Every structure is written in structure tokens, then in C-alpha cells.
Amino acid sequence: MITLQSVRYNYMSIDSAIEELVKVVKLNISVQDMELENAAGMICAEDIYSPIDLPPFDRSAVDGYALYSEATSSASSNNPIPFKLVNYGSVLPSHNNAVPISTGQRIPEGADAVVMVEDVIREGDIIYVMKPIPKYGNVSRKGEDIRKGELLVAKGTIIKPQHLAALSAIGMTHVKVYRRLNIGLISTGSEVVSPLQGLKAYEQGFILDSTSILIFAVLSAHKFMNVNWYGFVKDDEHEIKAMTEKALNENDILIFTGGTGPGESDKTFKSIVEMNRDIRIIARGLAIRPGRPTSIIIVENKPIFLLSGFPVAAYIALYEVVLRALYTLLKIRNELFIEVPARIVKRVYGSAGYDNYLRAKLFKCNEDLCVEPIMLRGSGILKSLLEANALIVIPRNVEGFEKGEKIWIKIL
Amino acid sequence: MITLQSVRYNYMSIDSAIEELVKVVKLNISVQDMELENAAGMICAEDIYSPIDLPPFDRSAVDGYALYSEATSSASSNNPIPFKLVNYGSVLPSHNNAVPISTGQRIPEGADAVVMVEDVIREGDIIYVMKPIPKYGNVSRKGEDIRKGELLVAKGTIIKPQHLAALSAIGMTHVKVYRRLNIGLISTGSEVVSPLQGLKAYEQGFILDSTSILIFAVLSAHKFMNVNWYGFVKDDEHEIKAMTEKALNENDILIFTGGTGPGESDKTFKSIVEMNRDIRIIARGLAIRPGRPTSIIIVENKPIFLLSGFPVAAYIALYEVVLRALYTLLKIRNELFIEVPARIVKRVYGSAGYDNYLRAKLFKCNEDLCVEPIMLRGSGILKSLLEANALIVIPRNVEGFEKGEKIWIKIL
Numbered sequence: 084m085i086t087l088q089s090v091r092y093n094y095m096s097i098d099s100a101i102e103e104l105v106k107v108v109k110l111n112i113s114v115q116d117m118e119l120e121n122a123a124g125m126i127c128a129e130d131i132y133s134p135i136d137l138p139p140f141d142r143s144a145v146d147g148y149a150l151y152s153e154a155t156s157s158a159s160s161n162n163p164i165p166f167k168l169v170n171y172g173s174v175l176p177s178h179n180n181a182v183p184i185s186t187g188q189r190i191p192e193g194a195d196a197v198v199m200v201e202d203v204i205r206e207g208d209i210i211y212v213m214k215p216i217p218k219y220g221n222v223s224r225k226g227e228d229i230r231k232g233e234l235l236v237a238k239g240t241i242i243k244p245q246h247l248a249a250l251s252a253i254g255m256t257h258v259k260v261y262r263r264l265n266i267g268l269i270s271t272g273s274e275v276v277s278p279l280q281g282l283k284a285y286e287q288g289f290i291l292d293s294t295s296i297l298i299f300a301v302l303s304a305h306k307f308m309n310v311n312w313y314g315f316v317k318d319d320e321h322e323i324k325a326m327t328e329k330a331l332n333e334n335d336i337l338i339f340t341g342g343t344g345p346g347e348s349d350k351t352f353k354s355i356v357e358m359n360r361d362i363r364i365i366a367r368g369l370a371i372r373p374g375r376p377t378s379i380i381i382v383e384n385k386p387i388f389l390l391s392g393f394p395v396a397a398y399i400a401l402y403e404v405v406l407r408a409l410y411t412l413l414k415i416r417n418e419l420f421i422e423v424p425a426r427i428v429k430r431v432y433g434s435a436g437y438d439n440y441l442r443a444k445l446f447k448c449n450e451d452l453c454v455e456p457i458m459l460r461g462s463g464i465l466k467s468l469l470e471a472n473a474l475i476v477i478p479r480n481v482e483g484f485e486k487g488e489k490i491w492i493k494i495l
Numbered sequence: 496m497i498t499l500q501s502v503r504y505n506y507m508s509i510d511s512a513i514e515e516l517v518k519v520v521k522l523n524i525s526v527q528d529m530e531l532e533n534a535a536g537m538i539c540a541e542d543i544y545s546p547i548d549l550p551p552f553d554r555s556a557v558d559g560y561a562l563y564s565e566a567t568s569s570a571s572s573n574n575p576i577p578f579k580l581v582n583y584g585s586v587l588p589s590h591n592n593a594v595p596i597s598t599g600q601r602i603p604e605g606a607d608a609v610v611m612v613e614d615v616i617r618e619g620d621i622i623y624v625m626k627p628i629p630k631y632g633n634v635s636r637k638g639e640d641i642r643k644g645e646l647l648v649a650k651g652t653i654i655k656p657q658h659l660a661a662l663s664a665i666g667m668t669h670v671k672v673y674r675r676l677n678i679g680l681i682s683t684g685s686e687v688v689s690p691l692q693g694l695k696a697y698e699q700g701f702i703l704d705s706t707s708i709l710i711f712a713v714l715s716a717h718k719f720m721n722v723n724w725y726g727f728v729k730d731d732e733h734e735i736k737a738m739t740e741k742a743l744n745e746n747d748i749l750i751f752t753g754g755t756g757p758g759e760s761d762k763t764f765k766s767i768v769e770m771n772r773d774i775r776i777i778a779r780g781l782a783i784r785p786g787r788p789t790s791i792i793i794v795e796n797k798p799i800f801l802l803s804g805f806p807v808a809a810y811i812a813l814y815e816v817v818l819r820a821l822y823t824l825l826k827i828r829n830e831l832f833i834e835v836p837a838r839i840v841k842r843v844y845g846s847a848g849y850d851n852y853l854r855a856k857l858f859k860c861n862e863d864l865c866v867e868p869i870m871l872r873g874s875g876i877l878k879s880l881l882e883a884n885a886l887i888v889i890p891r892n893v894e895g896f897e898k899g900e901k902i903w904i905k906i907l
Contacts, residue, residue, distance in 0.1 A: 244712035
């Protein structure tokens with residue numbers, strides 16, 4: 084009557100698993116030309132060098148009057164020097180003239196500095212300058228911002244607003260980006276049902292799924308990915324295999340949540356590895372806590388990540404395994420996490436052989452940052468995610484951290 | 496021939512300007528019911544309390560066998576205690592029985608602990624337990640995650656993936672959020688033209704606009720805003736007034752870039768304040784560098800922000816003025832910036848009377864974070880934005896920072 088399928092976890096390290104994965108998988112993501120206004124958050128697929136100097140000419144950095152700086156050298160409040168204004172043009176007629184100029188306008192030939200509107204006294208078409216203006220004062224020099232031939236955006240960069248600004252400045256209206264990665268998200272687990280079932284599900288002994296939307300929302304915040312959410316599939320070999328076939332056809336990568344444990348109803352791993360396809364098991368279990376059951380299988384060059392059905396374990400594995408793997412596979416240059424040093428306010432212990440991830444609260448304490456681990460057991464504890472704004476990692480070769488020790492933490 | 500419109504800047508502090516703005520403006524943003532899967536990044540418009548305990552019952556935290564903990568008290572490897580397995584059900588028949596249980600399943604009545612699959616030896620329908628299991632060992636207790644009546648998401652919270660997970664767990668499929676704020680973005684400035692004009696524009700003495708897309712992209716990354724980009728309007732009073740009328744009808748807030756300086760061709764401020772509408776000037780110039788010309792006008796309860804045409808000045812003002820104002824007006828609870836302490840590696844000076852913003856590079860140095868200001872003059876310097884990952888603020892009452900001093904910086 085009762086059978087438990089054999090458990091053969093290998094609990095490898097994340098680093099080894101990703102190294103292995105990258106050896107085996109070559110993602111082949113096509114490149115498309117995208118309008119700049121849609122390109123923020125996409126991955127740049129080309130090295131972009133500036134075809135021009137920026138500014139392309141000496142230009143005024145302020146609203147004021149362009150003049151010849153030497154002619155102001157003896158100016159002071161006791162010795163205001165008059166300049167006769169002439170209309171803006173390409174040449175300054177003489178050293179006794181000044182030209183009204185707007186911010187960004189090209190400096191007329193013969194002028195080499197700009198005096199600010201606020202710094203002169205004006206009477207009709209005469210301005211009086213009260214202090215010397217240095218050569219190139221208030222002038223943006225040709226090429227001082229960006230030099231012709233300079234690398235502006237490197238291939239593999241997740242495009243930020245400031246990149247778009249730089250590309251606009253060099254006359255680009257489109258940029259080559261990798262097409263959006265398609266990620267298939269599938270939920271399994273016999274105790275878990277869709278939130279559409281409502282609270283009555285709890286009375287029937289079921290748990291409303293909170294993990295799928297967590298993963299969906301975290302991934303969807305990355306514009307270079309497109310998440311196809313397939314909903315629930317029963318813990319049934321045929322259904323899992325059929326869903327995997329379908330989702331593999333429609334996606335570059337699959338993520339399963341739930342059904343990864345050693346229990347008898349956890350059929351996801353077993354069903355996938357028994358498919359009649361080119362299968363390669365990268366990891367059956369990883370040396371992380373929470374997230375031990377996390378597994379990685381390659382089916383014909385497409386990675387399938389099996390994550391815990393528990394929201395916290397899945398969340399940790401999503402960042403530390405799935406996103407790290409994707410960043411590595413796609414050669415993304417941006418940092419996945421911001422890491423900062425903080426003083427830990429409680430002693431914490433790891434568990435030998437596992438990288439331990441603690442959710443934590445980062446806060447200001449006097450002149451420093453302090454971090455308090457949220458001491459809630461259990462990988463299903465949603466509250467720890469609601470309160471957490473940081474992750475503490477206790478590496479598997481470290482026993483723990485002393486109270487007051489300064490450690491590097493990851494900002495969530 | 497040459498006239499310069501009168502300059503009457505008041506250069507108030509950002510704090511005073513926002514305080515004034517909040518007194519005058521009451522944004523009236525309607526509330527809508529949104530599906531959870533679309534709600535990440537929106538602003539929650541209700542306080543949400545949990546209607547239930549979570550977990551709603553004692554449940555197993557692992558795959559294993561539910562049993563009565565006391566019955567394992569004398570177990571050891573020399574004294575393995577046998578338990579006869581019975582099928583999963585709502586009651587444990589006797590203290591000599593154990594029930595196979597999956598992660599998340601309800602603990603049968605009479606059982607109070609779970610022994611993990613990995614920790615027993617099994618022979619047919621007998622398991623041998625080799626060590627005592629504490630009461631509630633591997634059990635998630637009812638309500639240990641979330642208590643009935645506990646506040647899960649507060650009104651004014653920008654919804655994150657983990658909030659969606661918590662709402663799913665309490666059976667919600669929709670959440671009340673503020674409808675997206677409509678932001679009208681308009682570019683002006685006589686020297687600036689659309690990047691669509693291409694590089695030949697530079698030969699003609701024009702500058703390709705890079706500021707508008709920067710603002711567009713920064714704001715568009717905030718899901719609770721919808722940016723309507725109107726393109727360019729000439730530095731002409733009639734055109735500016737007509738565009739302002741149109742954009743005010745279609746948006747909650749307007750942002751102009753360019754045309755804000757003291758020069759004669761800068762007509763945006765003048766044109767708007769001369770409109771035949773209920774006008775209130777909040778700030779004509781702000782005490783920030785870069786960004787001095789930044790101005791704020793209220794037209795019939797709608798704020799209009801005038802930003803510099805220079806990308807860096809506009810970027811700083813966008814975060815420090817526009818976004819801070821919106822966060823305050825909408826009572827958003829999330830932090831706009833992550834702030835961390837870092838050691839500054841160069842001496843820097845501010846300018847008296849102004850809050851100075853320096854773009855900077857944050858990097859790891861030994862056991863600390865160090866920050867290096869990017870010493871590029873000029874508010875038009877795009878490269879400083881490409882290289883920057885942090886902002887240093889030198890407040891107007893501070894002369895500067897010494898080399899090696901520890902200061903709080905904002906992460907970009």
C-alpha cells in the first residue's frame with residue numbers, strides 16, 4: 084500500500100551546479116532591433132561605440148554672454164569692464180564685444196568663455212563685467228563628455244535609462260537587444276491549490292498557492308523575460324510529462340514549483356527524467372537551506388529548474404540559482420545583488436555542509452548599518468519575506484557569525 | 496534688439512518646496528480593483544488584514560512520518576523504536592503507529608511531530624526511529640506564520656512580489672490599488688532637437704535631446720505611473736500655452752524639460768504663469784546643484800515641474816524633487832532610495848547655499864564600501880551618469896567632506 088520512491092539527492096553546491104549547467108547549455112537567443120523607448124530593461128546585444136565627440140563643439144554651459152576671456156583679466160567691482168553686445172552669430176567681431184548666448188549654444192569663433200547673466204550689470208546693449216573670467220569659463224569643451232570611439236554600452240548590459248540617454252545623444256533611435264527570454268512556470272504539489280479556490284480550500288486540508296505568483300512577479304519585473312504561467316498540473320506522471328512537452332516547445336527555460344521533495348507524491352523530478360528525450364541531470368538537490376530539494380535537469384539544451392513549493396525556499400532558489408544561472412548563461416554584466424557591509428545584532432549559526440540563507444532586516448544604527456536576522460523557522464514563512472529587506476548568507480564552510488560581527492549582506 | 500527677461504529666482508530648499516506643494520495640492524486618484532498578477536509595482540489603496548491564521552492548522556514542514564513524539568523519547572541507534580505505518584487519515588490510531596505525510600499536509604489528530612524520511616530505516620510497513628523527536632518537531636504550528644487580524648499590506652505600500660504571495664495565501668485574487676498616475680512629459684529648448692534628426696543636427700549647431708528619454712525611462716520603470724510623452728514644443732509662448740492646456744486635460748502632473756533658464760529664449764516658465772488659469776508658483780529655482788533652474792508651478796491643483804534640459808540636472812531633480820514630491824503626495828511608504836554608509840576617497844567641496852549632488856562610484860575596498868565622486872563638471876555630462884551607481888549629497892550647511900570620511904550615500 085505505502086511506497087516511498089527512492090531518494091538520491093546529491094546536494095551539490097550552487098557554484099558547481101551553475102558551472103556544470105553553463106558547460107552543457109548554450110542558449111541561442113535571437114537579436115532584434117528595438118526602439119529606444121521600449122528598450123529599458125532589455126539586454127544589449129552589441130558593443131556600442133560613440134561615432135562622435137560629445138559635445139561636438141565648444142558650447143555654453145550657462146545662459147550668459149560669450150566673450151574673449153583675456154579682455155576680462157583686469158575686471159573688478161572697482162574696475163567694471165564694458166562690452167558692447169552684438170547679436171549671436173558664428174564669430175565674435177572684436178575683443179570689446181560680447182554675444183548673448185543660451186545654454187548649449189556653440190561658442191562663436193574668437194570667444195573662449197561665457198559670463199553668466201547673473202554676474203553682469205547691463206545697461207541697454209552694454210554689459211559690465213566685474214571679475215575676470217578664466218579661459219573656457221562656463222564652456223563645455225568639445226569631447227569633454229564622450230570621446231569619439233568610446234564604448235558607451237557593452238554587449239550583455241541590461242539597459243538602464245542613462246544608457247538610452249547616451250544613445251539618443253549619439254543619434255541612435257534603435258538598439259540591438261536579445262529577444263525576451265520565454266520562461267514557462269508550472270505549479271505542482273498535491274496539497275497546493277489555486278487561490279481561486281478561496282479560503283474553503285483550507286478547511287478541506289489544502290494550501291492556497293502563494294509561491295507561483297511570487298516567482299511570476301519577481302521574474303516579470305525583469306523586462307528581458309516573459310513569463311508564461313501554465314497554472315497547476317496534478318502530481319501525475321502523464322500530466323507532468325505532457326505539460327513538460329508542451330511548455331518546452333513554447334519556452335527557453337522551465338520552472339516547476341512543488342513536487343520536488345523526497346515524498347511519495349512528489350513526482351515531478353521522476354516524471355521529467357523518465358521522458359523519452361535527451362536528458363541530463365545537473366543537480367538533484369542543492370546544498371542550500373532553505374531550498375534543499377532544488378533540482379536542475381537539462382532536456383535537449385533547455386534548463387528545467389525544480390523549485391520547492393514553499394514560498395521562501397523558492398524565492399531564495401529563484402535568486403541564487405535560477406537568476407544566477409540566467410545571468411551567467413546570458414553573460415549579463417550587471418550585478419544581480421547590491422551587497423553592503425552591516426553589523427549583525429544577533430549570533431547566528433549555519434548548518435554544516437549547506438549555504439544558509441537568512442532573511443533579515445537592514446536598518447540604520449548610529450553611524451552604521453545593522454542587520455537583524457528574522458528568526459522564524461520554516462521555509463514556508465511568508466511573514467519573513469514581508470519583513471525582510473536583506474539576505475544574510477552563512478556559507479557552508481562557516482560555522483556562523485558572532486553578535487556584532489561585520490558581514491556582507493545582500494539587499495533585496 | 497536684444498532683451499533678457501527679468502530673472503527672479505528664489506532658490507528655495509527642496510524640503511520647503513515640497514512642504515508648500517503638499518499644502519496646496521490634493522491629488523485625487525481613484526481606486527480600482529486589480530488582479531494580483533498585474534498588481535506588482537502598483538500602490539495599495541487599502542489596509543489588508545489577514546482573515547485567517549496561517550498555517551490554518553498544524554501541518555508538516557517536511558516529507559516524513561507523523562507520530563506521537565513521546566513514543567520516541569527512548570529511541571537511539573542502539574534502541575531503534577518501530578512504528579507500524581497506517582495510511583494517511585485524520586487520526587493516528589495509536590502511539591505505536593506512524594502516518595506517511597507530505598510537506599504541507601495537516602498533522603493527524605493524536606500525532607504531534609514528524610520524523611523525516613531520511614531519518615528512519617524502513618522495512619515494509621515498519622519504520623525504525625533512531626533518535627527522539629521533540630514535540631512539534633518538523634511541524635509548522637497553526638498561526639505561526641501569520642495571525643488572524645494581522646496587517647499584511649498597509650495602504651500606500653508599493654506592492655512587491657512577496658505581498659502578492661501573502662495575499663494569495665489568504666485567498667485574495669484582487670487588490671484595491673490607485674489607478675496609474677498620468678504624467679505628461681514635454682520637451683522644449685531652442686537648441687535641442689529630437690534624436691530622429693540624426694547626427695547632422697550637430698553640424699547645424701543643434702543638440703540631440705537625451706533628457707526626455709532619460710525621464711521617460713526612469714518614470715516608466717515605476718509601474719504606478721503612466722508617462723504620456725508629447726515630444727517637442729517650440730520656445731514660443733502660444734505653443735507652450737496650447738500644449739500645457741492640452742496636457743493638463745490629459746494628465747495629473749506635467750513635467751517640462753528645457754527652457755527653464757534665465758536666458759531670453761527660455762519661455763516655459765513665463766508662458767505658464769501667464770496662462771489665464773488659477774496659477775500658484777511654488778518655486779522659481781531650487782537650492783540644488785545641479786538643477787538650480789528647477790521650478791514648480793501649480794495650475795488648478797495640478798503640479799507642473801520644470802526641469803533643466805541638461806540630462807544630469809534633470810535626472811537629479813527627477814529623483815530629488817519630482818519623485819520625492821510624488822511619494823509625499825501619494826503617501827507612499829516605501830523608501831525612494833537605499834542609503835548606505837561609505838568611505839569617501841577624495842576630498843569634496845559643496846557650494847554655499849546649495850545642496851550639492853555628486854555622481855559617484857560605489858565599490859568594495861577591503862572590508863568596507865568606498866565611494867569615489869566622479870569629478871566631471873557640468874550638468875550635461877552623460878558619462879557621469881553612465882559610470883555612476885550612487886549619489887553623494889553635500890547639504891547646503893556643510894562645507895564638504897574630508898578624504899576618508901564616512902558618509903551616507905544613496906544607491907542609484
